[in-house]
Amino acid sequence: MISEFLTEVxxxxxxxxxxIEQYPNVPVEAREYLEQIKIKAIPIFEVLYPNCIGxxxxxxxxxxxxxxxxxxxAKKMNLKPGxxxxxxxxxxxxxxxxxxxxxxxxxxxxxxxxxVMSLEPDFLAQxxxxxxxxxxxxxxxxxxPKFHCELNFIERYWGLQRGMQEKTVIIHxxxxxxxxxxxxxxxxxxxxxxxxxxxxxxxxxxxxxDEVIEELNQIxxx
Ligand SMILES: [Zn+2]
Numbered sequence: 001m002i003s004e005f006l007t008e009v010x011x012x013x014x015x016x017x018x019x020i021e022q023y024p025n026v027p028v029e030a031r032e033y034l035e036q037i038k039i040k041a042i043p044i045f046e047v048l049y050p051n052c053i054g055x056x057x058x059x060x061x062x063x064x065x066x067x068x069x070x071x072x073x074a075k076k077m078n079l080k081p082g083x084x085x086x087x088x089x090x091x092x093x094x095x096x097x098x099x100x101x102x103x104x105x106x107x108x109x110x111x112x113x114x115x116v117m118s119l120e121p122d123f124l125a126q127x128x129x130x131x132x133x134x135x136x137x138x139x140x141x142x143x144x145p146k147f148h149c150e151l152n153f154i155e156r157y158w159g160l161q162r163g164m165q166e167k168t169v170i171i172h173x174x175x176x177x178x179x180x181x182x183x184x185x186x187x188x189x190x191x192x193x194x195x196x197x198x199x200x201x202x203x204x205x206x207x208x209x210d211e212v213i214e215e216l217n218q219i220x221x222x
Contacts, residue, residue: 198212
């Protein structure tokens with residue numbers, strides 16, 4: 001379930017009082033449920049930032065990996081005889097133990113029917129429902145890598161929200177810049193303690209300047 005949208009510029013994605021008057025048909029704020037992306041988040045975004053392409057970024061949570069009802073998802077497939085004529089003569093089990101336990105290994109390509117199916121080009125190209133809705137409206141959609149909450153500024157926003165209710169609008173820009181700094185460091189191959197150090201040291205920046213990357217690489221941590 002999606003609970004909130006945040007923008008780097010304005011914080012919570014919601015119409016301003018002057019917008020509400022001008023666009024009475026656009027909902028005031030975008031909270032909860034997948035449909036909200038289509039009927040709320042995108043229309044609000046387009047009022048606030050006309051002629052802009054939005055990059056909607058989501059956590060990699062299983063709630064966000066929903067597929068449309070008619071999507072091509074190997075997990076939903078049965079072992080009907082002759083399905084795409086892919087099964088060998090001896091047959092293939094529907095789903096092997098490894099796949100069932102989500103032990104991903106890209107070298108395992110024909111362990112079971114669901115794996116074979118999932119590697120078919122049209123299955124690989126199948127996008128989740130979120131990406132479909134957003135891309136159809138002409139915007140873009142990304143998912144944060146798993147276990148990297150430092151890239152996602154909504155996490156910091158929530159952490160603070162719990163402590164002090166509103167008043168956070170000024171701070172969300174800082175959170176966003178911090179997330180950008182982590183991204184620029186990771187892109188340059190800097191991680192771990194060094195990334196933590198650099199993110200703090202270059203607090204005021206959105207990106208870590210190129211010229212200091214080399215300098216950073218000289219620093220040794222115990
Ligand atoms: Zn398998």
